[in-house]
Amino acid sequence: MSKVFALVDCNNFYVSCERVFNPKLAGKPVIVLSNNDGCAVARSNEAKALGFRFGVPVFEIRALIKTHDIQVYSSNYALYGDMSRRVMETLSQFAPEMEIYSIDEAFLDLSDVPGDCLTAYGRRIQAAVRQWTGIPVSVGIAETKTLAKIANRLAKQSKKTGGVLNLTASSNRDRALAEVEVADVWGIGRRYAEFLKKNGIVNARQLRDADREFVRGRMGVVGTRMLQELKGFCCYPLEENPPVKKGITVSRSFKAGIESPTQLNEAVAAYVSRGAEKLRKENVAAGVLMVFVMTNRFKQERYYCNLETIRLPVPTSDTAELIRYAGEGLRAIYRRGYCYKRAGVMFKDLVSAGPIQAGLFDDRDRRRSKKLMQALDSINTQMGAGTLTHAAAGLGKGQRWRTVYKKRSPAYTTNWAQLPTVV
Known part of the structure; x- marks a missing residue:
């Protein structure tokens, strides 16, 4: 099939x-x-x-x-994160296999749906998501991921499609591919797009019909697979279980520069807290923690940028432990006399958070630590993000490092205090 x-x-x-x-x-x-x-x-x-x-x-x-x-x-x-979860839960009802591709899009396997029912099935999906979540969606259907991407793009652009376009065995596929610029084909970056255009390949149809050896010689295996996908031969199956991330980064630019080491330490602690939460959500632990700071490179002042790498004695996702190590790293690279514009943390050497071999001199109660983090995450999930935080991240007012959200709407679905009211 x-x-x-x-x-x-x-x-x-x-x-x-x-x-x-x-x-x-x-x-x-x-x-x-x-x-x-x-x-x-x-x-x-x-x-x-x-x-x-x-x-x-x-x-x-x-x-x-x-x-x-x-x-x-x-x-x-x-x-947005909670609404994304609701959309994905809705989509999971319509296919045996699904790949969440990003916060607002997912691939579904519709191989079991009869060919003459695919368009109608796409409209069922569209209607269900709108009814159950309130979010409008477009649906692109085809034999490969690359063609489905193109179908979705055209479904969004043309009102005639009603937001659903089926390109499987379509007599209009040639015309559809001709309407898509080569730069808009999934996987074509700016450099490849410029190269292809210089060689007279300006749309997806021309790319599909290009000489295979020519494309392979310039774009390698990736280009060859792209051609096969455009021809309708599947080269990229669904990834229901995405590979473990190689690293997690949390960083922010400050609205106003920061000179105070206390405020900089609070910012780094807050970023560590967010990163540790992501680690636990992925069920991984970090073996390496990196802390970095930088000033504004676009101002006519002395530019300073530095990074400290800490190899942790035992891979961990414990927020308190990571904050302590991050503080040590920040003290090693902080220099007085600079106005810092950005700071952040990176977690590397990620391993499964299952049983981890402790160090010979590790005296931390890992079991208690794990239960504490589970309680922290549970409370913040039920009562809203940031309900419980570590004091190292500061206690509120006067924090120049806080990201500015002057026009943010309430957290309608994740904070009890901000639930919409009906009067």
């Missing part, structure tokens, strides 16, 4: 999440901003129609925001 994949992608996901709990935003131009409210990272179709580019800095568009009455929101990652 030949494979059939569906790529389900949420439309303007961050904006759609805001609209679920604020229906007045429907039909209005909306943008969602990045950390520290710096750039536009999500735009409604209405905002796109006004010419707002992805990543445009807010200071460049303040006048346009006022002129067109654009609704502006800070990123609300707690809300």
Whole structure:
């Protein structure tokens, strides 16, 4: 039996999440901003129609925001993460196998669905996600992941499709591939796109029909597989269990520079806390912790950047233990007289958090530590992120390192105190 994949992608996901709990935003131009409210990272179709580019800095568009009455929101990652979970749980009801590809898209295996029912089945998926979560999605269906990506892209662009496009055994596939620029093919980066265009390959159809040896010689095995995928031969199966991450990084830029070692230490402790939470969620422990700081390279001041690597005696995901080591690392690289613009931590050498061989001189009660972290995560899951924090991350006011979210909506689904009320 030949494979059939569906790529389900949420439309303007961050904006759609805001609209679920604020229906007045429907039909209005909306943008969602990045950390520290710096750039536009999500735009409604209405905002796109006004010419707002992805990543445009807010200071460049303040006048346009006022002129067109654009609704502006800070990123609300707690809300988006929970809504993503709900969407993925809904999608899991429609396929025996699913690969969560990102926060707002997933591949489904529809190989068992009869060919003449695929489009209708795609509309069932679309309707269920909208009804159960409030999030609009587009569905692209094809024999390979690469073709499903293309089908999804075209489904979003054309109103005639109603948000669902099936390219399996389609007589219109040639025309569909011709409509997609080669730079928009899944896996084609800027360098390859420039190379292909210089050689007269400007769309997906031309890439599919390109000489195999020519592509292999310039793009290697990756290029050959891409050609096969465009021809309808599956080279990339679903990854239901993604490989263990090689590392986890948590870092932020500060709205205003920081000179105080106390505030810098609080920032690093907060980033360690977030990273340790991610480690436990992935059920892994870190064997290496890296701490880094840097000043603003774009200012005409002395530039300073440094990193300290700490090899941990025993791989761990214990927040308190990691904060202690991070503090030691920060003290080793901190220099007075500099105004720091960014800091962060990286966790490397990740191993399974199952039974770990303790060091000869390790006197930490690992069993008690594990139970404490489980309790911490449980409370923060039930009562909202950040309900319980380590004191090393500071206690609130006057923290210049805190990410700025001046226009953030409530955490409607993850914080009891911010649940929407009906009057």
